Amino acid sequence: MFYLMGLVAAVLGQDIPPDFNFRGAAQSIFAELRSPTFVPYSRPAQKVEEFIAAGDSYTAGTGCNGLDEIIAGDALRGKRSYLMQMSTDKDNWGFINGDETLPRFSFPAYTGNDAELSNILNDCIYQGWRPKDCQATLSALQKEIDDGTLRDKVNYALYQVAHTGRESGGANPRESFQVYVPSYITFFNEVNTECDSIFWSLWPWRRSRLTTQLRQQLNRLTTQVNAVIKAAAEDLERMGVIFVEGLENAYNGHRFCEPGHTNQQMVDYETWFWSQYAPINTPSEGPGDPNNPYPADDLDPAQLLLDFIFPGDNRKVAEVSETSPPWEWEGAEKFPTFNDLLLAISNAEDINATAVPFNLKRSFHPKATAFAEHKTLIFAAIANNRDVATNIVQTANGGTVGYQGRPTPYRYFGQFHQNCKNCFFNPVDWPDHSTLWCACKNNKDPFAKGSPVKLDDLMTVQDDGYVKCFGHISAPTQY
Known part of the structure; x- marks a missing residue:
């Protein structure tokens, strides 16, 4: 079995020529799946013996829940990511497989590529490092949705995964190999006007507020991307690609900007996404966490970022201005893009270093409590798409x-x-x-x-x- 998350980011991170013809590739796939010689997907009836997880940091479980839960020095793989929760869940595998024998779980190296989401967050929310125009960034994604380019890319990526699984004998018979594709989650309650005055821009002169209009626009794009992914999965149903429903509803009442949970930090337990203000050195999911107390002080994400980019220089947020942004300072050239900066954070050797802003990398990703819902829905999808004696x-x-x-x-x-x-x-x-x-x-x-x-x-x-x-x-x- 193969589970793919972060599909849009993953396909852009492959070694694909810039002029690659995704439309032509999608048309070739369409023709292959309708060829009289093509062997279509068959519903599996054997136990799940191997489960391979790949994709972006939603799959890895970025930094959840705290430094003490990081696996083997990898700051991007947490012990309570939902795939790790699945890997030890004997009850659910017993339900699916008929006994408590756990499948072999494989976690290929995380590529660090969340490019599309990271660019949107940087340009529209943080405006933290060489930001571009928010509306231009969103319009570029909207264009790919509208003209079918995104669907072609998703088709190509999913086909490659399913085809590789078949060819490598990932299931017996080969055509019973499955690819599970869940959705992204909309991040915001988009109607609560309390949030209109909140801004998460890192630098003092920038004030990109979380207005109702921006939240609606970001949610709408997420919904459209999910529709594209679902359509692509249905295109490849004959290859064993299965879209997982239900995650969006599971987050109702637990997004950013919920009534009663809206403030500058939004770090509380009932908010299921990590905030950039949440400390990384604790497993606590915020004030109200019944299992882990929350530290008294929140983080200053802007200062942490400066400390990381300019180590030992003692640069301060007060020095940053519209005429002197930090990306124009000496030493900033080593990070030509925001994603280069995030990759450097991911690759930091000392995960306990106080000047490594893992909190920024982790923000907008689900907490362990939320990942439990992901786990449950994936198990339900697996159970509903298999036949066992x-x-x-x-x-x-x-x-x-x-x-x-x-x-x-x-x-x-x-x-x-x-x-x-x-x-x-x-x-x-x-x-x-x-x-x-x-x-x-x-x-x-x-x-x-x-x-x-x-x-x-x-x-x-x-x-x-x-x-x-x-x-x-x-x-x-x-x-």
């Missing part, structure tokens, strides 16, 4: 059941832990006797005792009033 297992109340050809753990995907009890099947003479039901708490109605919920239904309200159960239960009380 029936397994009989013991449930919490001592019975044995088989469910959709897979074992049914009491903590189905972990989401019913301390929420569900009394799992049961209806009598065999009932039409839905093969459906497993549980009595679950109703966390949208504190006065309700619980409600039976079908475990094979996810995230949709049914006509009979039951809520398809995933993550949080919100069904009406039925008993």
Whole structure:
């Protein structure tokens, strides 16, 4: 199996000639997939034995959650990134594979290429290093969306991944190789006017505010990019490419600029993206974190950046001005672009150095709590796209059941832990006797005792009033 994240950034980071004809490549792929000799994707029925993760820093789990959780000196790979969470989750792999044998996880070297997202953040939000015009940067992406160039690029990248997986024998049979592609997340609550006066520009003379208009524009572009990626995945369905739905809804109430959580720093626990002001030397996800206390002081990201770029020079933010921006100072030439600067931060040898602004590199990436939602949705997608031989297992109340050809753990995907009890099947003479039901708490109605919920239904309200159960239960009380 191969999981690809950060697709747009990844395709631009490949060694591809500047004049490469993506449209022609996409047309060739289209023709190949419809050739009478092409062997189409077949739904796999074997265990998942290997899981390969590649892409941008969303895959790696940039710096989450703190320096103590960095793996093997790699400042871009955190122990609680969702792929690391998946790699040790015996319950969910037991559900998918029929036993607790964990797949082999491979994490190829992270390339550091978040070019498109980083450029947008630099030009429109931070304006931190040689910024270009925000609207020009956004218009360039919009043009690629509108004229189909982005879709051609995504098609090409996904095809290369799926084709390589097949040719290398990544599954048996080869045509059962799968590529899972989740979406990006919109970063902002776009209607809360409290945020209109907030600015995250690093330098005093710049004030690029998080206005409603800018937030709506950035969210709209993210949504359009997701639509392009989904369309490209559907183009390559015959290659085993699967688009993962649901992440956008999981972040509702947890974006930047949410009511009650809007301030200059936006570092609190309920905000699921890292802020540039959040300290990197603690696993705490912000004020309100029930597991890790948050330090009293926030960071000064601008000063940290100056300390890194001009080590030992004691340069101060107060020296920066419109007529003397830091990228015109002596020594700045070693970082000709913002992405060169981010790459240098990524490659810093001393990850504990106080003058390495990992906080800037980590900003706008999900926290570990959010990554748990990514993990759950990826597991759900895998389970829904595989066939595994029936397994009989013991449930919490001592019975044995088989469910959709897979074992049914009491903590189905972990989401019913301390929420569900009394799992049961209806009598065999009932039409839905093969459906497993549980009595679950109703966390949208504190006065309700619980409600039976079908475990094979996810995230949709049914006509009979039951809520398809995933993550949080919100069904009406039925008993």
